[in-house]
Amino acid sequence: MKKCIINGVVITMDDSRNIIEDGFVIIDGNEISEIGNMKDLKVSGDMDVIDARGGIVMPGFVNCHTHISMSVFRGLGEDMPDRLRRYMFPMEDELLDEEMVGIGARLSLIELIQGGVTTFCDMYYFEDEVAKAVRDFGMRAVLGETILSKPSPDSSEAYGGIEYAKRFISKWKGDSLITPAFAPHAPYTCDDQHLMEIKKLADELDVPITMHLSEMLHEMEEFDSKYGKTPIKHLEDIGFLSERLIAAHLVYVDDEDIEVLRRNGVGAAHNVVANAKSGRKVSPAPAMHKAGMNVGLGTDGPMSGNHQDILSLLGYYTKIQKQAALDNRICPAVEAVELGTIGGARVLGMADEIGSIEIGKKADIIIIDTSAPNIQPIYDYYSAIVYAAHPHNVVMTMVNGSVLMSDRKVLVQDEDRLIDEVREVSKRISRFARELDQRARL
Amino acid sequence: MKKCIINGVVITMDDSRNIIEDGFVIIDGNEISEIGNMKDLKVSGDMDVIDARGGIVMPGFVNCHTHISMSVFRGLGEDMPDRLRRYMFPMEDELLDEEMVGIGARLSLIELIQGGVTTFCDMYYFEDEVAKAVRDFGMRAVLGETILSKPSPDSSEAYGGIEYAKRFISKWKGDSLITPAFAPHAPYTCDDQHLMEIKKLADELDVPITMHLSEMLHEMEEFDSKYGKTPIKHLEDIGFLSERLIAAHLVYVDDEDIEVLRRNGVGAAHNVVANAKSGRKVSPAPAMHKAGMNVGLGTDGPMSGNHQDILSLLGYYTKIQKQAALDNRICPAVEAVELGTIGGARVLGMADEIGSIEIGKKADIIIIDTSAPNIQPIYDYYSAIVYAAHPHNVVMTMVNGSVLMSDRKVLVQDEDRLIDEVREVSKRISRFARELDQRARL
Numbered sequence: 001m002k003k004c005i006i007n008g009v010v011i012t013m014d015d016s017r018n019i020i021e022d023g024f025v026i027i028d029g030n031e032i033s034e035i036g037n038m039k040d041l042k043v044s045g046d047m048d049v050i051d052a053r054g055g056i057v058m059p060g061f062v063n064c065h066t067h068i069s070m071s072v073f074r075g076l077g078e079d080m081p082d083r084l085r086r087y088m089f090p091m092e093d094e095l096l097d098e099e100m101v102g103i104g105a106r107l108s109l110i111e112l113i114q115g116g117v118t119t120f121c122d123m124y125y126f127e128d129e130v131a132k133a134v135r136d137f138g139m140r141a142v143l144g145e146t147i148l149s150k151p152s153p154d155s156s157e158a159y160g161g162i163e164y165a166k167r168f169i170s171k172w173k174g175d176s177l178i179t180p181a182f183a184p185h186a187p188y189t190c191d192d193q194h195l196m197e198i199k200k201l202a203d204e205l206d207v208p209i210t211m212h213l214s215e216m217l218h219e220m221e222e223f224d225s226k227y228g229k230t231p232i233k234h235l236e237d238i239g240f241l242s243e244r245l246i247a248a249h250l251v252y253v254d255d256e257d258i259e260v261l262r263r264n265g266v267g268a269a270h271n272v273v274a275n276a277k278s279g280r281k282v283s284p285a286p287a288m289h290k291a292g293m294n295v296g297l298g299t300d301g302p303m304s305g306n307h308q309d310i311l312s313l314l315g316y317y318t319k320i321q322k323q324a325a326l327d328n329r330i331c332p333a334v335e336a337v338e339l340g341t342i343g344g345a346r347v348l349g350m351a352d353e354i355g356s357i358e359i360g361k362k363a364d365i366i367i368i369d370t371s372a373p374n375i376q377p378i379y380d381y382y383s384a385i386v387y388a389a390h391p392h393n394v395v396m397t398m399v400n401g402s403v404l405m406s407d408r409k410v411l412v413q414d415e416d417r418l419i420d421e422v423r424e425v426s427k428r429i430s431r432f433a434r435e436l437d438q439r440a441r442l
Numbered sequence: 443m444k445k446c447i448i449n450g451v452v453i454t455m456d457d458s459r460n461i462i463e464d465g466f467v468i469i470d471g472n473e474i475s476e477i478g479n480m481k482d483l484k485v486s487g488d489m490d491v492i493d494a495r496g497g498i499v500m501p502g503f504v505n506c507h508t509h510i511s512m513s514v515f516r517g518l519g520e521d522m523p524d525r526l527r528r529y530m531f532p533m534e535d536e537l538l539d540e541e542m543v544g545i546g547a548r549l550s551l552i553e554l555i556q557g558g559v560t561t562f563c564d565m566y567y568f569e570d571e572v573a574k575a576v577r578d579f580g581m582r583a584v585l586g587e588t589i590l591s592k593p594s595p596d597s598s599e600a601y602g603g604i605e606y607a608k609r610f611i612s613k614w615k616g617d618s619l620i621t622p623a624f625a626p627h628a629p630y631t632c633d634d635q636h637l638m639e640i641k642k643l644a645d646e647l648d649v650p651i652t653m654h655l656s657e658m659l660h661e662m663e664e665f666d667s668k669y670g671k672t673p674i675k676h677l678e679d680i681g682f683l684s685e686r687l688i689a690a691h692l693v694y695v696d697d698e699d700i701e702v703l704r705r706n707g708v709g710a711a712h713n714v715v716a717n718a719k720s721g722r723k724v725s726p727a728p729a730m731h732k733a734g735m736n737v738g739l740g741t742d743g744p745m746s747g748n749h750q751d752i753l754s755l756l757g758y759y760t761k762i763q764k765q766a767a768l769d770n771r772i773c774p775a776v777e778a779v780e781l782g783t784i785g786g787a788r789v790l791g792m793a794d795e796i797g798s799i800e801i802g803k804k805a806d807i808i809i810i811d812t813s814a815p816n817i818q819p820i821y822d823y824y825s826a827i828v829y830a831a832h833p834h835n836v837v838m839t840m841v842n843g844s845v846l847m848s849d850r851k852v853l854v855q856d857e858d859r860l861i862d863e864v865r866e867v868s869k870r871i872s873r874f875a876r877e878l879d880q881r882a883r884l
Contacts, residue, residue: 078822078825279768281765306830323719
């Protein structure tokens with residue numbers, strides 16, 4: 001049974017930024033099979049019709065960096081400088097288990113779908129639990145098991161994540177929606193030897209690598225004192241950089257770093273809100289974009305950026321960059337939409353399959369209701385998306401041809417039951433946080 | 443008939459920042475008459491019960507600076523450096539009329555109410571139309587007719603706004619919800635003589651003054667070259683500053699300016715998003731707050747900030763300031779909530795009446811649904827409001843004891859009919875924009 005989205009303003013995000021003001025999109029199975037103007041549409045009886053009612057029909061958003069399971073910790077120790085060391089690391093060491101990872105993942109999946117995200121790139125522990133949740137929801141994702149130079153929540157040995165990742169990749173490789181990946185944590189938490197082992201394995205298994213990079217001042221200082229170079233230049237020298245790499249953050253990068261990243265085809269996951277909230281300097285993401293790098297947007301984990309949707313990040317991207325440059329002309333709305341869709345798809349190495357509404361691409365499509373009082377009137381569709389829309393204006397989310405949310409209702413999960421589970425988990429976390437507070441006082 | 447909000451987490455925003463985890467609020471007429479813990483509640487039969495279902499019950503947000511009627515122009519000429527001169531000023535001169543101002547006001551009023559704003563401070567032309575809309579909706583507002591040193595959309599003479607404002611003030615003075623005001627546009631568009639005439643009239647009539655101040659680089663240069671001083675110091679010297687003044691923007695202020703503003707009791711309307719979007723530097727709003735000034739948040743008009751709600755500004759405030767200071771400890775969530783509620787009330791000179799949930803204050807109260815997947819779990823209520831909530835999580839908005847929105851439905855306006863009117867007006871505006879584009883090409 002084909003599906004047909006009718007009466008939409010189709011923002012294709014194809015190379016010519018084609019917009020069809022009164023358009024339709026036909027979906028055959030999991031692929032987009034036809035796009036056109038309503039006057040040319042012939043609806044046949046075997047079509048499931050979805051009426052966009054004049055709303056915006058656009059590619060789903062791509063969240064290039066997050067740790068979705070951390071939603072169970074969202075808001076814990078907020079605004080505290082030592083929240084990671086005080087709460088997060090002890091929690092992960094002593095409390096985190098498979099069940100908690102699964103519940104956190106499901107909670108975030110609802111938020112992602114409600115916000116119009118159709119693909120995301122995740123790295124965390126017990127990543128197999130994330131994969132199972134993603135499979136149950138029918139989302140598209142790149143999922144990486146985190147690898148650390150010390151024991152981790154799901155491994156008693158240093159670099160145990162490599163073995164976990166090998167099992168995980170062998171289990172999920174070839175899945176139509178899940179792309180398993182390696183996720184070394186960062187160049188300051190994985191040594192060169194293991195990074196290169198991961199690189200070799202990723203090449204052999206043909207999977208992506210995702211890693212935090214040039215995010216921390218102490219990271220920059222460490223590489224400067226050890227090698228007299230930036231981490232990016234060091235990683236190029238050892239041969240780690242490639243098109244496989246999805247690099248998250250890239251806050252402290254200079255022009256030479258950008259050229260290194262570009263010539264190696266490294267994708268950038270720019271976490272605008274998380275970086276601001278943690279008091280880091282403004283990332284030169286527009287310069288990376290201008291230099292021809294693949295740049296997408298990420299939320300970072302829910303303890304860092306809190307929100308998991310990309311739509312509410314778009315305005316942050318343009319405004320923070322305009323303010324940093326003292327120039328309101330830079331980063332126009334269309335650039336933010338590009339980064340949030342096709343740009344993100346390129347970063348994840350998926351631009352042939354997703355990121356735009358084009359014939360032959362997978363049907364990852366959302367509808368934004370444009371009749372809402374916060375959006376009307378509309379003089380420019382990109383402006384409406386970036387500056388006026390809120391996540392709740394997304395009314396339909398389709399991944400791989402399947403409708404995951406319709407009329408704001410997520411169809412694939414009992415929301416109330418999940419929220420009850422989240423409340424129970426959060427009670428355990430609260431108790432443990434109080435215990436950690438006591439330990440800190442001793 | 444009394445109203446009773448039950449089963450809420452009552453965030454009072456009183457001086458001790460008291461939070462009642464399982465609380466109720468009783469409203470008698472337009473005032474808050476009782477606040478307490480659910481276990482002590484005796485519901486009587488003559489009470490209209492509003493069940494908060496565990497949600498956050500808090501004072502409504504205060505938007506200290508906007509031009510709500512400009513919503514009809516929202517998104518026009520986006521990201522263009524000359525949008526004001528190219529579109530806005532000709533539109534206001536040649537197209538703007540009473541009907542358009544009224545429609546724009548009604549559109550924004552829906553957005554304000556849906557976003558949990560219960561009081562706002564507005565300045566525009568045909569302000570009487572705004573007042574009529576505010577009265578029809580039952581909102582609370584400070585409304586100022588704009589005064590300019592040249593003819594304006596509703597006046598054929600320079601400074602004609604003064605006469606308009608006098609009539610406007612005499613019509614609305616004493617209204618229970620509307621506080622009429624003078625709104626000289628800016629110190630660079632009104633001369634000293636007229637500013638002091640306005641000041642004298644405002645003292646006589648006992649009304650507020652609202653004005654743009656220290657917003658523009660050209661303004662700073664003009665005052666520096668004319669007087670060798672900042673506009674703020676000049677205005678103190680001529681005797682214009684007082685507690686009556688609600689000063690919008692205050693971007694280019696130094697420490698001495700802050701001391702001048704503080705000692706004169708001037709309130710600051712900080713427009714965090716509009717300032718960022720227009721590529722201005724980060725305002726030292728936290729320094730003003732720390733110095734003991736009254737500081738609130740404003741959206742600026744819908745062409746500048748696009749959104750009219752305050753809730754989605756709270757995160758911008760903390761994140762932009764943390765990033766500018768390279769310090770994640772500053773501007774904690776509670777500070778943002780303070781600025782958005784009681785801080786704004788102080789700026790408008792209304793802190794005795796609104797801005798917190800306290801016995802004897804007017805019942806301007808909202809409920810935020812905390813069961814939403816983007817908010818759960820909650821470890822800190824201020825964090826949940828600032829970093830996790832979206833405007834659509836506001837489910838009930840009450841102004842002066844009257845429920846204006848219940849279960850997300852605005853009760854006081856037929857939304858669909860209004861959106862149809864907005865679409866019609868936007869067609870006229872689009873046609874005129876095309877005409878202006880043609881003129882520009884000639």
